[in-house]
Every structure is written in C-alpha cells, then in structure tokens.
Amino acid sequence: MVFAVRHTDVLLKLLGAPHQNDLVTSALRLAQALLDEGAAVQVWACGDATALTCAAFGDSKPVNVADRTVDHPSTVTLIRELLIAYPERLDWYVCRFCCAERGRSDQIAEVLKRPPSQFWQHIRATDKVVAMGVC
Amino acid sequence: MNEYLLIESGGPPAGPASHRFADDAAQLAREGEDVALFLVENGVTGAVRGAMPELDALLWLGGRLWVDAFSLRQRAVDAEDLVPGARLVEMRDVARKLLSPAVRVVWH
Numbered sequence: 001m002v003f004a005v006r007h008t009d010v011l012l013k014l015l016g017a018p019h020q021n022d023l024v025t026s027a028l029r030l031a032q033a034l035l036d037e038g039a040a041v042q043v044w045a046c047g048d049a050t051a052l053t054c055a056a057f058g059d060s061k062p063v064n065v066a067d068r069t070v071d072h073p074s075t076v077t078l079i080r081e082l083l084i085a086y087p088e089r090l091d092w093y094v095c096r097f098c099c100a101e102r103g104r105s106d107q108i109a110e111v112l113k114r115p116p117s118q119f120w121q122h123i124r125a126t127d128k129v130v131a132m133g134v135c
Numbered sequence: 136m137n138e139y140l141l142i143e144s145g146g147p148p149a150g151p152a153s154h155r156f157a158d159d160a161a162q163l164a165r166e167g168e169d170v171a172l173f174l175v176e177n178g179v180t181g182a183v184r185g186a187m188p189e190l191d192a193l194l195w196l197g198g199r200l201w202v203d204a205f206s207l208r209q210r211a212v213d214a215e216d217l218v219p220g221a222r223l224v225e226m227r228d229v230a231r232k233l234l235s236p237a238v239r240v241v242w243h
Contacts, residue, residue, distance in 0.1 A: 010233065022144075022175075
C-alpha cells in the first residue's frame, strides 16, 4: 500500500537535541498556536529530536524530589495529547534512520516512522517549512 | 516587495551569528523588503538596550522588532529595559504571520 502524506499548511522540522535549549517548548508552543489558528501541521523529528516520542519515557517524568506530589508529564504525554486533540490536523513523523541509529525504534503508536529518503514527499505536501534547531 | 519573518532564538549568548542574522534583517529592510525580526528563547536578551546594535538599524530602516513575551517573562527581563520600538508578542501573533501566504520564514 502506498503511503500518502497528508497535506498541511506548515511542516515543523525539528533537528536539534531536545534539551539543549528551549527548542521543545518553542516547537510545541508554535504547533499549538498554529493549530489554534485552524492550520494543519506536520512535525518531522530528526536526529536527537526522535527522543521526544520514545516509548520508554512513559507518561510522566521522574518524581521531582522538591515537589513529590506534582505529576510532570513527559514529552510523550504532551505530544500524544496534542495528537488526540487534533486528529484531523496534526501528524507527527520521526525519521526511521535517526531512531534506529540512536536505539529509539520503540516509539509511541501515535507517531509514524518514515524513511529519510521519503522526506521530499513531506516537503511537497506542505505550504511552508520551518526548520528548527541544528543537528 | 517580499515579506519576511526572521526568527532569532540564540541571541548574543549564542555568539556572533545572532548579530549577523539581525544584520541580515536590517539589510533586507534597507533593500525595501517588509521584515519582522522575532526574538524568542535566549534571543530576547538581544532586545535589551545596547545588547545588539543591529536592531537600532533595523528599526530605523522600517523593520519591525517582535519580542516573545513568554521568553521575556521566563528570563525575568523587564520590558522597560528593551530598545524603544520593540513590540511584545505572543506565539499566536507569530502563527498568524507565518500563515500569511506571502510570508517567508527563517528560524535561526
């Protein structure tokens, strides 16, 4: 079966290491703002950004010893909730090669692994690309 | 006239590339293009008076300077310390601008 990339208004390409700076916060804020404006969005996570949806993370971050009673959601939970909230307008893809190279092939079911050789299909299926972060 | 949304996320702490990027924005404005430079994350520190002289040129040439209010609050920077002409914006303003068909966007 041939996979067809759903057309979107914006493609956010995440290239940077997720916790080196505020990239994740900015990417999620921008995705949420675009969705709130009625846009269709796809995210392509490459390199270390594939860690954001790694299944091994679980739903919550480890307990914060300074605030044991508060549940801090993992990026897995945040992204899953976003995907559930906008099933018709948000797609999250991860680079299959980058996942395999980093031992992160076990991804949550809501995201889709795609071969890097098919990235061009995603470029063609969007009106704009925002490349965020550096490999 | 082309319309540009340039996004600077590193600012002066990230090194000279942020200054060059702001200078690129000023150069586009100098050539008559419609330019908005959006500072986000550590990039907002560039909007503090005297931190990034290139911003004065951008504003003088008619470019717009947008500063992310969220990033500013996170870093406890007072809006009164920003260069005159800087405008505090939220991510929804950026999203609206980005979705305008004519706008070309670069994230740095």
